[in-house]
Amino acid sequence: MVEVHLTGVFPRSEKLIAATRAAVRGNLPKAEVDSVLKHDIDVLVQLQRDSRLDSFVDGQINWQDLFRPFSQLLSGIDPGSLTRWFDNNSFYRKPIIVEKVTLESNDFQQYFRSDLLGKGSHKKAILPGPFTFAHLSENRAYSSLPDLISDLGRALGAIVAALQERGYEYFQFNEPSICAPGRTKAELEITKHAYEACAHGISGKSIIQTYFGDASQVIETLLDYPVDAIGIDFYATSIDSLKEYDFNKVLGCGCVDGRNSLLESPKELTTFVSRVRESLEPVDIHLTPNCDLDFLPEAVAEKKVRLLGETKMLVA
């Protein structure tokens, strides 16, 4: 049996898109947008239940991008200008680090909707990883990037602790930048320490999710980090390039493409998972999308979740 999990932002429904657009134009009260938003999360939770997923996410449906909530939850961060999100036709607001980063707010409820995930479910929280957070920010406050990575690790650790109290068990740290060229040894070393700070107290599962880049360039380092699982985007990394490493962790097998509407066949995915298992011999496999499903229209993303569930049954 493999576990199946979602790994990122889930797209908004057409109804919610229309509602948020109307709200931006001042034509719809916030309460009505919130009502549609809650409905979207309810539908997503039911979808995950129907598809027998092993953890439930809220889809981060009200997040504007991976970093925006943290300009409210953490001190010292302002949202900056629109910047291309890797090699996508989508954009995020570059965080501007204006002063020392620390936990500022305990208002987690608006961004981590554990209240909507259902009693008894295994709740999963998704956060930016400290390396990516630092690399994709404009640093105006710290004398070095490693110092910023270190403080972000501590601040994220404080959030993780608070979320554990709210019942979260799975914690995924998104690290797309860690696969990109330009990383330094000092940054990778301090990032390991940052994970000791932010993942140390996790009693459930901790996951570093890599995507949009070739993980083979950094996998040796990541396998030494204090986390339980490493997620790999197999649309950016070949199986063969990972063969030489002893995969001593759970492998997040990102083989459902969040950036293409083509629906994968559960049968082919099953073959692919078998190949990964035979070639890399990881501790275990989590079957996942390779990235957020937010690059797809909601109707397509829903189908992708359902086929993840179908594949789980086939693999079993």
Added chain:
Amino acid sequence: MSGKLFPVEEIGSLPKAPWLLNYLRNADVGPSGFEHLSKWSKISGFENESETRAILAKPKEAAKQARLRELASIFTIRYLESAGLDYVYDGEENRIEMYEHPVRNSGGFEFYGHVRSFDSRYYRKAACVSKVAFRQAYHLDEFLLVKQHAKRQVKVPITGPYTIAEWSFNEYYQKRRAADYNDLRKLKFEAKRDFVMDVAKQIIQPNLKALVDAGAEWIQVDEPALTTKPDEVPFFVDAYNECTAGIPCKLSVHICFSDYQLLYPHILGLKNCSQLALEFANRDDSKRSAYDQLNLLNEFGDKREVGLGVADVHVDDIESPELIKNRIEYASKILGDPARIYVNPDCGLRTRSWDVAYAKLTNIVKGAELARHSIS
């Protein structure tokens, strides 16, 4: 090359006339819509204000809608001409936008819904579900109208094959390569090449031919997505050469908000491209360092014309004629040949107001004139 130094060219879309938008949406044109029509008719010398006003004053009629669209095009041509541009078009007033327009008018695509651009802004993204196909020359009527009414030279913008493929989901070409499923990275990469090439051959080439047959003398291929995936720049070069081979008119490529280093050396392989129109102004500083990227052309021996972006299209600040002149002079020194320089805004001005766009355009024209006097 043009006989005049620093000719000013349009580069892309303008905001849609508010009275046209309201009419098409069945909304009240309102006093502000009529004021807009009146104001810009006076400034631009638009000769059809009365006819336009008469259509707008009555309830919407299907028969009149097509005529109103034509009038909006003529209105915008006059706007650009009165700003003093040497090469004009119609601001793409009647295109949905640069991606959706060609895709909706071509075969092989299907729209499933919206995807996010940023924050709460979304766009409709199509999936390529079958072999792409030419359905109609989707800019032909538009071009014929512009050609009939323009008093200046005309340049036709058309979205390029790479951008159409990059901004679409690729189902058909990936499914065709299902045998490669064991290496997902390779599968996706090669399927993308197939997709880009087919868009070039099946859609762009017949559109270019239709425009040239109708008398187009200059066509600009827009490729804003070109450097999104650096490994794929060679796809564009092959696709561009495929669709422009034997096309007997001036051809140029517009690229913006990109890292131009990623283009070289691949882009030297473009065989039928006499100009690269590039954006610089939005990233410029007091040292003119944005324009230092022109050294890339020297470094690689690229002797093509440059469409020099001298006005930032994302801010309302109006660049002074002196600043424009300074940017042109700086670029001239780097390239060493002022005759290779055309002048334009960084990109289309569609996100600016009509007032701001006009002020920017007129100052570009004034700045080019100052530079012309200074250098010649």
